[in-house]
Amino acid sequence: GKSDGKGQFRFFDPALSATLKSKARLKHGLLEAIEREQFTLYYQPRVDTHTGELLSMEALLRWRHPALGMVSPAEFIPLAEASGLILRIGEMVIDMACAQLAAWQRAGARVVPVSINVSPKQFKRGGVKHQLTAALHRHGVAAALLEVEITESAMMGDQDEIIAELAAIRSLGVKLHVDDFGTGYSSLSQLQRLRMDVLKVDRAFTAELGTSREGRVFFQAIVSMAHALEMSVVAEGVETEQQLDILRALKCNEVQGYFIARPMPADDMQVMMERRFLL
Numbered sequence: 001g002k003s004d005g006k007g008q009f010r011f012f013d014p015a016l017s018a019t020l021k022s023k024a025r026l027k028h029g030l031l032e033a034i035e036r037e038q039f040t041l042y043y044q045p046r047v048d049t050h051t052g053e054l055l056s057m058e059a060l061l062r063w064r065h066p067a068l069g070m071v072s073p074a075e076f077i078p079l080a081e082a083s084g085l086i087l088r089i090g091e092m093v094i095d096m097a098c099a100q101l102a103a104w105q106r107a108g109a110r111v112v113p114v115s116i117n118v119s120p121k122q123f124k125r126g127g128v129k130h131q132l133t134a135a136l137h138r139h140g141v142a143a144a145l146l147e148v149e150i151t152e153s154a155m156m157g158d159q160d161e162i163i164a165e166l167a168a169i170r171s172l173g174v175k176l177h178v179d180d181f182g183t184g185y186s187s188l189s190q191l192q193r194l195r196m197d198v199l200k201v202d203r204a205f206t207a208e209l210g211t212s213r214e215g216r217v218f219f220q221a222i223v224s225m226a227h228a229l230e231m232s233v234v235a236e237g238v239e240t241e242q243q244l245d246i247l248r249a250l251k252c253n254e255v256q257g258y259f260i261a262r263p264m265p266a267d268d269m270q271v272m273m274e275r276r277f278l279l
């Protein structure tokens with residue numbers, strides 16, 4: 001195989017050799033998945049905490065594996081990132097999301113914005129703004145219908161290129177979300193400098209809402225900080241009615257999670273657009 005010669009000594013460790021083999025197999029599988037168009041996007045609604053109105057949705061990647069069935073991105077994104085394949089996959093995700101938005105529009109659906117997850121590797125390589133502009137143009141979709149999620153940890157430290165690219169993307173009219181907020185220790189001044197539009201609070205904090213007073217205090221602090229910076233707040237991973245009630249009391253704007261709806265194929269999502277009020 002292609003990895004021969006790089007680490008032959010590893011064959012002395014059977015466990016490591018097996019891992020390498022399966023990694024090589026996984027990488028080969030990912031290449032095949034790109035070529036055979038086995039990737040698809042699922043969509044998960046985000047709704048207004050008070051009215052339950054569908055406001056936007058997140059595109060989540062799925063691999064329709066011929067033998068294994070639907071494979072979660074948690075299984076393959078890490079290797080895609082390590083191997084550089086995320087650059088091709090990421091560009092494909094941008095195109096697929098724009099193509100779907102155009103298809104919904106042609107079908108006369110009441111379309112709401114779609115946010116896509118962009119890997120820090122894509123930002124490091126650069127050209128994300130160009131890919132977004134090209135895909136929007138190719139499919140005839142307004143920039144206001146596309147949003148970008150970037151994890152809090154990807155923006156930490158001195159990431160001047162990432163910051164410049166984010167500003168350029170925002171100037172297109174594409175909203176920026178801080179993903180997994182609360183896990184990366186970013187500072188208030190950083191958030192202000194970055195001019196992000198939406199804070200997505202990591203689901204670990206949503207999970208604590210019903211169990212501890214500290215959890216609610218923490219969430220409350222995030223909400224007031226975000227609102228002071230004119231950012232909207234999304235609670236991720238809302239699984240119970242009790243969590244939803246607390247989030248209403250805390251004036252968190254938007255909620256996303258299994259309690260509202262699981263990620264679903266585009267056709268099912270179109271039905272949700274018709275229903276409009278999902279709570």
Ligand code: C2E
Nearest residue numbers: 060061072073074093117118119237238239257258259263
């Ligand atoms: P994420 O961006 O934090 O996405 C949210 C994850 O939480 C999704 O997992 C979603 O299905 C799951 N989730 C939603 N609601 C609930 C809930 O109520 N309870 C629980 N326990 N989980 C919930 P998924 O789809 O498996 O994606 C996992 C991660 O893979 C994503 O985490 C994101 O980091 C990454 N990912 C997904 N799609 C893409 C993509 O197109 N590009 C890149 N670079 N990464 C992606």
Ligand code: CA
Nearest residue numbers: 058117149179
């Ligand atoms: Ca996300």
Ligand code: CA
Nearest residue numbers: 179180200236
């Ligand atoms: Ca997240």
Ligand code: CA
Nearest residue numbers: 179180202203
């Ligand atoms: Ca996450």
